[in-house]
Amino acid sequence: MAASESYPDDLRYHREHDWARIDGDEAVMGITWYAQDSLGELVHFEPPEVGATVEKDKPYAEVESVKAVSDVIAPLSGEVLEVNQQAVDAPETVNEEPYGDGWLVRIRVSEPSEADDLLDAAAYQALLREQ
Amino acid sequence: MQTLLRTPLHDRHVALGARMVPFVGWEMPVQYAGVIPEHRAVRTDAGVFDVSHMGEIEVEGPRARELLQSLLSNDLDRIGPGRAQYTLLTNEHGGIVDDLIVYELDPHRYFLIVNASNTQTVFAWLKEREVRGSEVSDRSSEYGLLAVQGPRAIERLGLPEAPAFTFDEGEVDGVPVMVNRTGYTGEAGCELLCAAEDAPGLWDAVVARGVVPCGLGARDTLRLEVCYPLHGNEITPETDPISAGLGWVCALDKEFTGASELRRIKEEGSARKLVAFVMEERAIPRGGMEIRGGGVVTSGSHSPMLDAGIGMGYVPVELSAPGTELTIDVRGRDRRARVVTKPIYRREES
Numbered sequence: 001m002a003a004s005e006s007y008p009d010d011l012r013y014h015r016e017h018d019w020a021r022i023d024g025d026e027a028v029m030g031i032t033w034y035a036q037d038s039l040g041e042l043v044h045f046e047p048p049e050v051g052a053t054v055e056k057d058k059p060y061a062e063v064e065s066v067k068a069v070s071d072v073i074a075p076l077s078g079e080v081l082e083v084n085q086q087a088v089d090a091p092e093t094v095n096e097e098p099y100g101d102g103w104l105v106r107i108r109v110s111e112p113s114e115a116d117d118l119l120d121a122a123a124y125q126a127l128l129r130e131q
Numbered sequence: 132m133q134t135l136l137r138t139p140l141h142d143r144h145v146a147l148g149a150r151m152v153p154f155v156g157w158e159m160p161v162q163y164a165g166v167i168p169e170h171r172a173v174r175t176d177a178g179v180f181d182v183s184h185m186g187e188i189e190v191e192g193p194r195a196r197e198l199l200q201s202l203l204s205n206d207l208d209r210i211g212p213g214r215a216q217y218t219l220l221t222n223e224h225g226g227i228v229d230d231l232i233v234y235e236l237d238p239h240r241y242f243l244i245v246n247a248s249n250t251q252t253v254f255a256w257l258k259e260r261e262v263r264g265s266e267v268s269d270r271s272s273e274y275g276l277l278a279v280q281g282p283r284a285i286e287r288l289g290l291p292e293a294p295a296f297t298f299d300e301g302e303v304d305g306v307p308v309m310v311n312r313t314g315y316t317g318e319a320g321c322e323l324l325c326a327a328e329d330a331p332g333l334w335d336a337v338v339a340r341g342v343v344p345c346g347l348g349a350r351d352t353l354r355l356e357v358c359y360p361l362h363g364n365e366i367t368p369e370t371d372p373i374s375a376g377l378g379w380v381c382a383l384d385k386e387f388t389g390a391s392e393l394r395r396i397k398e399e400g401s402a403r404k405l406v407a408f409v410m411e412e413r414a415i416p417r418g419g420m421e422i423r424g425g426g427v428v429t430s431g432s433h434s435p436m437l438d439a440g441i442g443m444g445y446v447p448v449e450l451s452a453p454g455t456e457l458t459i460d461v462r463g464r465d466r467r468a469r470v471v472t473k474p475i476y477r478r479e480e481s
Contacts, residue, residue, distance in 0.1 A: 043415065
């Protein structure tokens with residue numbers, strides 16, 4: 001069951017349709033409702049390895065629907081602490097709960113100031129309206 | 132910018148919220164509710180596909196049969212009026228110009244339903260070779276075509292059972308149709324050919340009977356699970372039917388374009404073969420990916436029935452036996468797959 005469209009206020013957004021939930025020096029990251037809706041039902045999540053370094057604005061994982069594969073862009077730089085195994089085992093979770101059980105990775109943030117470049121929910125939705 | 136062609140059902144697709152995409156010059160629905168639920172509907176109940184973009188070519192006249200016998204790989208002597216046949220249009224090298232279904236209306240009149248991407252090519256090919264007494268006409272714009280597929284398709288349409296590869300005139304809720312017992316999903320069902328202006332009414336009637344609208348996305352995963360080739364992927368003017376496993380539709384005891392070349396290939400044996408495979412690791416193969424050891428993936432996707440990556444591809448003969456382990460380069464990562472006997476998916480006998 002696909003989620004209905006939403007962009008929670010407590011998240012920071014990257015214009016490539018990714019989000020980060022920042023908590024101290026850690027952040028959980030995933031893809032937005034718009035991203036999962038554009039892709040359709042996800043059938044594969046190719047995660048990074050735990051311990052890998054991710055770099056803001058660079059691909060760190062792949063998500064695939066039946067028809068297409070898409071890079072996932074990192075909204076922040078850091079080290080991967082945890083991969084969401086549920087998203088690996090049941091990728092449709094990302095469609096069902098893109099901001100909840102469908103998160104992708106948890107990282108230790110290496111450059112906290114990068115968060116200043118990200119959009120808030122209102123600015124991200126304004127960006128979507130332009131597309 | 133190129134203007135996309137639209138089928139007579141374009142408005143219906145938009146009204147149903149379909150995601151429309153460009154496909155070989157046509158604007159077509161890739162999905163409505165989603166590829167996976169549509170796929171499952173066809174495997175368990177019934178789904179309907181708008182395939183009005185496909186081409187319809189008529190060949191008529193006292194020498195129509197002679198013309199087709201000289202150009203198509205299969206033997207029309209194996210069928211008769213009211214019967215249909217899967218066949219190939221081959222070039223002088225034995226390559227596949229198109230794969231199509233020929234319908235024998237009567238011994239002097241044949242209907243060819245061809246791939247949308249090849250309608251112009253096939254029409255031109257036949258027209259150039261037309262002889263006095265064989266009239267070739269492209270009638271594609273006059274018809275709508277709906278594929279209704281699934282174990283409950285015939286029951287939902289209220290049609291009588293009939294053998295595969297037969298056809299007859301009929302009607303669905305008052306709409307006159309030609310009911311072709313053919314399809315591209317591996318399921319029971321039919322393809323309904325109607326006048327273009329009747330297509331919207333026919334679509335509405337079929338959907339009102341509880342048949343699920345399905346897009347090209349599910350059409351592709353369904354055909355891949357049962358290993359039906361797609362022209363442009365598995366079969367092309369550069370690939371031959373013997374290597375593609377389509378020797379069974381080549382009547383090498385008759386003469387047709389490329390037959391001598393195909394006899395030579397069969398005699399000498401192909402260097403490579405088209406195989407089906409299932410991924411043994413989590414990964415989705417895609418067309419164009421390298422198969423280690425000299426192979427290439429022609430089609431790949433996710434199988435909703437197996438919940439695994441599946442595909443077809445050409446491999447050297449020594450890698451083609453069922454059970455052989457393959458390694459596929461999935462965007463720089465080596466992933467294991469295993470050659471399986473076709474089809475990849477087979478309904479469990481009930």
